[in-house]
Amino acid sequence: xxxxxLSIFTTLLMVLLSxxxxxxxxxxxxxxxxSSTLNSMAFSQYSSFLQEHKISNDPVQTAxxxxxxxxxxxxxxxxxxxxxxxxxLEGYSWEFNLVEDDLVNAWAMPGGKVVVYTGxxxxxxxxxxxxxxMGHEVAHAIAGHGxxxxxxxxxxxxxxxxxxEALKNKPDATRNLFxxxxxxxxxxxxxxxxxxxxxxEADHMGLIFMAMGGYDPNVAVDFWERxxxxxxxxxxxxxxxxxxxxxxxxxxxxELIPKAMKYYSPKKRKKR
Amino acid sequence: MRAEISLCSIVHHREERSDVAISRHxxxxxxxxxxxxxxxxxxxxLRLSH
Numbered sequence: 001x002x003x004x005x006l007s008i009f010t011t012l013l014m015v016l017l018s019x020x021x022x023x024x025x026x027x028x029x030x031x032x033x034x035s036s037t038l039n040s041m042a043f044s045q046y047s048s049f050l051q052e053h054k055i056s057n058d059p060v061q062t063a064x065x066x067x068x069x070x071x072x073x074x075x076x077x078x079x080x081x082x083x084x085x086x087x088x089l090e091g092y093s094w095e096f097n098l099v100e101d102d103l104v105n106a107w108a109m110p111g112g113k114v115v116v117y118t119g120x121x122x123x124x125x126x127x128x129x130x131x132x133x134m135g136h137e138v139a140h141a142i143a144g145h146g147x148x149x150x151x152x153x154x155x156x157x158x159x160x161x162x163x164x165e166a167l168k169n170k171p172d173a174t175r176n177l178f179x180x181x182x183x184x185x186x187x188x189x190x191x192x193x194x195x196x197x198x199x200x201e202a203d204h205m206g207l208i209f210m211a212m213g214g215y216d217p218n219v220a221v222d223f224w225e226r227x228x229x230x231x232x233x234x235x236x237x238x239x240x241x242x243x244x245x246x247x248x249x250x251x252x253x254x255e256l257i258p259k260a261m262k263y264y265s266p267k268k269r270k271k272r
Numbered sequence: 273m274r275a276e277i278s279l280c281s282i283v284h285h286r287e288e289r290s291d292v293a294i295s296r297h298x299x300x301x302x303x304x305x306x307x308x309x310x311x312x313x314x315x316x317x318l319r320l321s322h
Contacts, residue, residue: 109277120282231283
């Protein structure tokens, strides 16, 4: 086999082997970074983040964040075990921390590292409201969105390198024009829509996960209405945003509630 | 080429990424190594450095 054909064959094989299907939503995914590599990088970064930021010393709020996170995580692990999918959760090291900051936000890193900011708690209102957030973050981690985003970033860069190479004999102004258009097109046309797909998928999975954890998914609509009221005028237009608009999220969540309710049983969760 | 690890947050923020580079280690082992750590910037305010 000629070298070019061999490299094309190897690349195609690698892409095929790196394809996976999300067991909850059925979406096809491409993740080229080995999970073990990604996780160890995320664990190191998470640890540094915690050293450099103030972890809440409020024992009640901290316990609530950890309890809700653990309830959801346990329920999801139980579900994956029942479905014979436990291998998909190997390598995770779950951690849920509350960090002092007025930001109304929370995030997850690959491998199950989650941070909630204290600024989010007044909007969450109670444990069920917080479960909307934790379900969403656990979903990001389990769906491997970090890996997918990193893969997309690498492929986008690869396209940029190829374009730059193809234009190397053109005048600087022409190259800059094409590369600028590529960057803008890749961001607005590929990266941001993918990011919004991830967020909608995390909302979808999160709704089911919170229900599995024993939290009523109907609460998610109230939560997002409060988030919307809190964020009045602060959000960019949807096509320039990493996340769907609040209105889109509320509509999608309302459509998914009947599906999530099939997993809901309030007796399942630990209350203390 | 740089690979970027994303923070998957619940709402939009201006910058959610931390840049890392994928490099070839001396012994040929593939390692992910931090190359630029000034970009983990949640809401433009929180910074992570190594």
